[in-house]
Amino acid sequence: MTISEPGERHEVATELIEVGGYVAKVQVEHIYEADDPTNWAPYLSVDDVEKLEKVDAALRAGDLSEAAKYGKIYELTEVS
Numbered sequence: 905m906t907i908s909e910p911g912e913r914h915e916v917a918t919e920l921i922e923v924g925g926y927v928a929k930v931q932v933e934h935i936y937e938a939d940d941p942t943n944w945a946p947y948l949s950v951d952d953v954e955k956l957e958k959v960d961a962a963l964r965a966g967d968l969s970e971a972a973k974y975g976k977i978y979e980l981t982e983v984s
Contacts, residue, residue, distance in 0.1 A: 912935060
């Protein structure tokens with residue numbers, strides 16, 4: 905659970921993780937601070953980063969059912 909600061913803006917985004925012939929599409933929230941003097945926005949919550957790490961680890965282990973708990977999984981096919 906992310907605690908929002910006043911003036912923060914959140915946008916739903918899709919992150920792609922490619923591992924060994926598979927791609928996972930995982931929804932996360934991009935967080936934009938109201939006054940970001942560093943210009944580092946957007947950033948992810950700790951929960952979203954952990955979710956992406958779990959998907960990556962599951963794909964590397966070949967556990968597609970575990971990876972599918974967090975998003976859609978696609979198998980890549982070479983076209984040419």
